[in-house]
Amino acid sequence: MIAGLLTGIATSPRMRAALRYGAIVLAVLLFLLSLRRSGERAGRLAERLKATEKANDVQSQMLEAAARRPRDRNELAERLRDGSF
Numbered sequence: 001m002i003a004g005l006l007t008g009i010a011t012s013p014r015m016r017a018a019l020r021y022g023a024i025v026l027a028v029l030l031f032l033l034s035l036r037r038s039g040e041r042a043g044r045l046a047e048r049l050k051a052t053e054k055a056n057d058v059q060s061q062m063l064e065a066a067a068r069r070p071r072d073r074n075e076l077a078e079r080l081r082d083g084s085f
Helices: 002-011 013-068 073-082
Strands: none
Touching: 002 013
């Protein structure tokens, strides 16, 4: 029964043209959906990169501040006396 219906669809020229156009539309639709997905993925990666760069900048600022800190109490007292803290 099903085989007979499929054979009838495949032999009709109009149905073959409709199937061909349907396949083309489906391929274009799938292509557009994949483009959308890859665009979303690229956007997420860009956001992640921006967040990572910001975290790296903050960490480098913290390291620079740690490098400038007084090494002991005496150096802290000297800086406070000089006003260069």
